[in-house]
Amino acid sequence: MEEPSQQVRRLSRRTARLESLLKKYKRKSQLQYTLIQLSEQASTVAELTLLYPAIHNILSQYLPSKSFYVVLQNRFTQALELSYFVDEKDGISVPLHEAHHFKDGVTGFVFKSGETVYLTKDNMLARAKAGDFKIMGSQAEHWVGVPIYRDGAIIGVMVSQSYLADQAYSDDQIELLEVMSLYLATAIERVKKRELLESEVKIRTRALMQSNEALNKEIENRKRALERQQILFKISELATQFSDIDDVYQQVHDIIRSITFADNLYIALYDTEKNWLTFPYHIDEKTSYKPRPFAKGYSELVIRTEQSQLIDSIRAKALALDGTVERPAGYNHKLAATSWLGAPLKTATGVIGLIACQAYDHKYEFNYDDVELISFVSNQIATVLQTHLANQALKISHQQLEHRVAEKTKELQQTNLHLQMQMEERKKIEQQLYHDAHHDSLTGLPNRSLFLTQLEKTLKKHHRYPEDNFAVLFIDLDKFKDINDELGHQAGDQFLVWVAQSFSECIREHDLLARLAGDEFVILLDHLTDRQQAEDVAKRIIKVMQQPFCLKGVCMQSGASIGITYSNKLYRNTDEIIRDADAAMYYAKNAGRGRYEFYHPLLTASSNGHKQQEQHHLDKLPTHFRCTEIVNWSDNAQPIGFLEAFGEHPVLGSTSFDILKKFAAEKSQLLEIELHLLNKAQEITHSRDEDMLFGCSAMLLESAHFDALKQQLKRQEKALCLLFEESEIRFASSQQILNLRTLADMGIPIGLNNFGKDRCDLTLISQVDFTYLLLSSTFSKRVLQQTSYEVQLQGILAVTKVKSVKVIARGPAILNFRSLLEKHGLQLFFGKQQMLDKNKGRKAFIQNLDNESVPS
Structure with missing residues (x-):
């Protein structure tokens, strides 16, 4: 232990x-x-x-x-x-x-x-x-x-x-x-x-804040630019949509009211010769305005300085003290404005007046932003007002006339220089016109060229995969001319834009909608399983077009006539498809409009087989020719006539053979009809004094038919000018172009018809020695409406002058714009509206050459 x-x-x-x-x-x-x-x-x-x-x-x-x-x-x-x-x-x-x-x-x-x-x-x-x-x-x-x-x-x-x-x-x-x-x-x-x-975060935060400030500033600047652009659009409408000067003044007031306080506004005009102020328009709650001599008022201060003036109560007293402004005897100072803003109306010839806004009892205080806006508006409005005032004036002074002539001469010199540069640099011109060759400038839709390219791809794909069907809808708008006549061409353009948007909503995303020309649209429907799908699209379009088109309180009813062709193995080129769809569309239009029709080879025939064969031979139809005189405004007027063939069809009635030939069953039949009509035209030309123009198909230029054409032309005693469609010549083969040159070498007058309908190809004019060039009505109208087409016209005239080609403007009512077209150097006009010749006192006419005259 x-x-x-x-x-x-x-x-x-x-x-x-x-x-x-x-x-x-x-x-x-x-x-x-x-x-x-x-x-x-x-x-x-x-x-x-x-x-x-x-x-x-x-x-x-x-x-x-x-x-x-x-x-x-x-x-x-x-x-x-x-x-x-x-x-x-x-x-x-x-x-x-x-x-x-x-x-x-x-x-x-x-x-x-x-x-x-x-x-x-x-x-x-x-x-x-x-x-x-x-x-x-x-x-x-x-x-x-x-x-x-x-x-x-x-x-x-x-x-x-x-x-x-x-x-x-x-x-x-x-x-x-x-x-x-x-x-x-x-x-x-x-x-x-x-x-x-944390330092980097602060730096980046500061940079982000600065970026946001810059972005906000950019957004504000763009918003301000957009507002000014909208103002410019409204001002541009004043020059075309209003003929009454009082309406113009009211629209000016509405424009200014949209950007600042304008309950009290007046427009004053200054007569430099009489030294007098007039007030053609004024809206004011306290003051009434009467014409008066030029004195020392606020208005005179604006005109003298040619600058915008902003006057408040303090500046008003200062101007009165130094004698810049003097009030008339007995002036009631209680009626004086507490804030006054005036902007001069400046033009190339000087200040013609001013626009002034004022506020009483401190209801509104104008600032320098208001000064900038009204100055901007007044600079744009001044020219519009001067134009309207000039139309009402009895005469224009010699000095103003010389100034305008000098300016126009300078513009023409600049245009000529520009055109010379364009001709020397043809490649640059083609690049400039590339977009116009593939898209419609008004609606933004693909045009004929792009549509045909896509249709050709679709057709080739159908040949490889026959089960992959497609359809083409050819659409022509009903009563489009009525909309143009009633509401104006600008409204017509807005209507076409609305139609393009509406049609786009009726088709699928991968379908192709294009504008061929004028009021003609086409739709390519791909990946179809049956014809009912194409029919459904046509029904949707017809339903949409039943809605009235309204603009500024005026409503117009339009519609759509639709021709449909469905894919089949017999189609070998796109021309056949467009031809059949176009034929079905014309049948729908003649059958009552506002409807659709499918193309069928027996579309114009009855159920009887014997009658069907007879009606398909168009050369058996009763025919007659009509000659429309082309108006020549030059001093040495040479008579020119435009010859057209018409047939009495049992279904379509009296119709141009250019339309009837689309229903021909075989190509050989078309050739027979072409030569038959050409022979009759030669007989008519023999008995006429004027030069005669007659439309032909480029099919006659093919190697297989060209010898027959030459033999027939050799028999004529007086030359008949053969007109070929520009769209056909543009896609013609090299052999056809060579045969066309052969005709020119033989001394046969030849010409281009409907030039510039969907594109402006100057190379066509330089390739062949044409005698006449007929502009399409679409191009003629665009020349009068859009500055860019004026440049294209100058290019055409420059090339045709070198080639000694006579240019003819064409349109349904083109003579109404004779004075506008003459300034571009055009002397020949072709239309269907009577027009009095100012030099010879005779009328353009349409004559039935079977000895029966009919009115135009």
């Missing part, structure tokens, strides 16, 4: 061991808690200036650290620099900013040695005497320095010191400092990255 003394000794050893373990555990726990606090501070503080005080606060809980600082090495200069400093005695009086201050002291010694150094006051003095380092600042009783490492390299020193002799540092406290130094570099790096990230 163990002795009591042995038990006591054993228990004492265990107690000592437990106390040691407890002390060790307490130290480890303390270190762990300290590191956790350090990690939390490194994760939460936003900048280094806050991290060091947090570390200092943690250390002060476990060791004497009222005097504490951190020194880090500058990675660029390699000098030791103070990052954090708190001291009981030195404060910030120690010159820590001096270069190499820490390098020579005990801090530098720790940095060089890379080891922890603990010194008492005596030890420090002794080692300083030994030359290990220099003593800097106040002498501490206890000093401990710990190196700071990062990635195995020392980057700085952390120091804690005490000025009290009884406040020494224990091994545990020194160990705590060493542990803190191990994690300090990581904490510093984390805070630096957070500072850098």
